[in-house]
Every structure is written in structure tokens, then in C-alpha cells.
Amino acid sequence: MLDLQSMNNVEKSAMSPREARELFRAGQVLPTAGISAGYAQANLMIVPQQLAFDVLLFAQRNPKSCPILGVLEAGQTSSELLAGGDIRTDVPKYVVYEDGVKVAEPTDLREYWRDDLVTFIVGCSFTFETALMENGISVAHIDQGVNVPMYKTNRRSTTAGTISGPMVVSMRPIPAARVADAVRITSRYPAVHGAPVHIGNPGELGIEDLAAPDFGDPVEIPEESIPVFWACGVTPQAAVMESRPALAIGHAPGHMLITDIRDTEYQVP
């Protein structure tokens, strides 16, 4: 069998999503950035049926932070987003929460699975980062080899049933002369967070120190750049956790579901 750890970047990038998922299913574990280039990667949020309406309504009311790419109903473990796959095994690493507290980071969900679990597959900004780079706008955290910095803000998401929480944003410094282009380019990807929610002054979002993100890693901000903030897929996960459900499962940070859908399919005119 192929060994992900020993592959170079070109080999990882050229793998099909199905091949990558098969390697994860066989137990290999690696962050997914750079694997199966051109295919959309996605966040996971798995909850019991009882909470599913609230989660879906939260997504409907907060589409910029929680863009739903697909839903596996109770009892379903696959769909056309992961053809021939199994959501319980095809993500490299998961996080299991009980009563809102992390209890495990398994690489296989089968021992936790219940037939009443509903899986939400949520868009991820990896898709528009590719588009930014193809348009000559460099992405600082990729250049610097770290995870994107994410911050809790003073803006509340719109509540849905039992689910409520702060809007979480990701930040990318963009050269002042390219901010308008970055807005235009990311606006064309509404299924993966779309246009920025805030440009410039972090203080207005209640962010005191850009160097101390709540999630991910700090990045250096080049002198000619200003901070640009996008709604972040961590928002629904943070909100669901606040409601302390008996069981909830997500993907481990950076270890995403690699879908069969091409990034370009999420582009609107």
C-alpha cells in the first residue's frame, strides 16, 4: 500500500480523493492540506438526530460561517460527496465530545457510532485560498507554514434553538492594493464562507491581540498588508459545544474530509 508519510508534495497533490480516503480508512494519519489538489475539503459536525434540526437551522441562519455542502441523514454513512466511502473511517482523525468535553481523538469512529447520528459536511476556506493564490495573492499562513489564525469575536451568531455562540473568524493579511481583489475573488465562493465579514481594525471585532489567536497559529503581518477577516467553519463547532450535547463528533483540526467535488464547482459567476 502507498505510504502517505513518504510521499512528496507532488504525489500527495495528484492523488484522487478516493485514493486518499482509502489510505485514511486503512489507518494512515496526516493533515490533509495539499492532498488531492483541486478537490474541496470539508469540516465535519456529527450530532444525534435530536439536535439535528437546531444544527441545520443554525446553518441556515448563519450561512457565511456554516455553509452546508451536504448532510448524511441518521443511519447514512456515505453520499455522493464521498462516493464509495464511509464517513466513520475516511477522515484521518476525529474529535469526540461528550457533554461538551473532548474525550477522544480516534482515527476511526466505528466504536462510537450510533444509528441516530446525523453528519453535517461544512465548507472550508481551503477552497478560496487556492483561488486567491491562483490570482497572485499570497496567503500568509501557507507561506509561513502554519495553521490559519482564528479568533472569537464580539459578534454573536444568530441563535437557533439550543445553539448559540460567538462568530469565529479566520484572518489573512492582504496587501492594501489587493484587498478589493480578495473581496471579489472570495465573493465568488459563497459555499465556502464567501466575502470577508470585516476588513481592517481588529478592535471592532473585540480582538485585542492578533498575535494571540484563540485557535490556530499567529502569523506575521507584512508591512503593506492589512488584516482581512472571514467567517470561519469553527463557528458552528464552538456553538454546538456550548450547548453541551451528550455526544458530538468533529474532525481533528487540519484533518478534513476530502470530497469528490472540485473546488471550481463551488464558484459562482
Add this chain to the structure above:
Amino acid sequence: MLDLQSMNNVEKSAMSPREARELFRAGQVLPTAGISAGYAQANLMIVPQQLAFDVLLFAQRNPKSCPILGVLEAGQTSSELLAGGDIRTDVPKYVVYEDGVKVAEPTDLREYWRDDLVTFIVGCSFTFETALMENGISVAHIDQGVNVPMYKTNRRSTTAGTISGPMVVSMRPIPAARVADAVRITSRYPAVHGAPVHIGNPGELGIEDLAAPDFGDPVEIPEESIPVFWACGVTPQAAVMESRPALAIGHAPGHMLITDIRDTEYQVP
């Protein structure tokens, strides 16, 4: 009190949504076309909480036919879409279904109301018809003073849980030279069905006779025009009925909810 029946079109058009809802609440009954011009009118779909996840998932999977503008959770009877209003009284006429069969057409829902009812407010093509006319594209059924013709098609909606059914389309004949413009204009209103789903040959949709619509009225097709088909808000109502829920409530055809949201707010760039 104002009397809707005796008002002329200019007076009806100039009423605020709140004023119109107050007249309906007081028991006046009239189709809503032409009332409170410039404000979005909407379809209603009210179901017990038990069915609410399936309905919301159906909408998520069929966004062109079922664009959700808002959801009132179980126990809620108002929202910012109808500020100061009450969903149980502020629509001129409702239709109540029990086990999928129409049992009443009340003008007030209070005797049918239960605290577990969830209300879905669904976008309506009235919004883009205004935009078409403002761009010099006449709308045949409005010119001819009848309801828009609607047809069941041979395309199935994507199933969600217990809810499945055919895609229903509305048809507007458009002059061949303006079809591209009609596509461009309606594409800018994704929250109210968006771009057409089919242009030309009705037979490919399984429609045998344009003169015999399944809902609404037939229209004459001008010689230089071709039929253009849009996904229709009747789709979710037809699908929910097929699942024969114990109780479901919609608006009576043409008797819509008049919201406080301006049509232009649903326009994307």
C-alpha cells in the same frame, strides 16, 4: 378602518407591509398581488416539529425550488420578517391539511395552532417578476390578468427523510431576444428561485400540454416567445403533502405573507 376591497391599485401598492398585515389580521381577505409594492411576498409551510428537520433538509437539498427566507421555531409566532405581526393571523387565507387532505381554508389559524408547529417562510417569484418588468420584459400572466401556470415535471426533487416529490415549475413565455436577459436578471435573485431550470421544449420536462397546467392558469404564448421554466415554491408543499403528515398548513394560493424585507435586499451583485 381602511377597506382593501375599495382601494385602487395605487393605494394598495403604497400600503406598508405592516398596514397590510393589520388589515388581514382584522379579517379582510384579498389576494396579495400588487399590495405593498417593492416588499417580498412569501409562501408558507407550517408543520409539526417532528417533521421540521426533514422539511429544512429538503429545502437545503432543493434550494432553487425551496429558498428559505426565515424559520419560526416551535412556539414562535413572529420574527423580523413580520415585525410586530403574528403568523397565525397576518396572512389573508390559509389552507389546512390533515393526513395530506385539505380540510379547511381559514382566514385565522388560532383554532388550529399548536405549540409544536414550526413555520417555514419560503421565497416567491413575485420578487423577480418585478425586476423583469423593470427591465422591460413583460410577464404574460400579469398582462393577461391570471395566475402563473405551474406544472409537475418528470424531474424528482432530491429526497430528504420522509419528504420526496416531483419538481414543480412555473412557466413564463419570454421573447427569444430577451431570454438571455431574463436569465441574467433572475440569476441575481437566488433567494427567490434564481435562474431558470429549463428553457424551451416542455416535452423534455414531461409536460405534454402547456395549455393544461397542474396549478394556476394557462397563458397565451406570443409568437416570438419561447417557454422558460423556473423552479416553483409549490414544490415543497406538494412533497410535504405526499408524505401525508397528520397536520400541515400552507397559505391559500395567491394569498401570501407580505414581509418587511424589500425585494432589492434579495438581489446579489
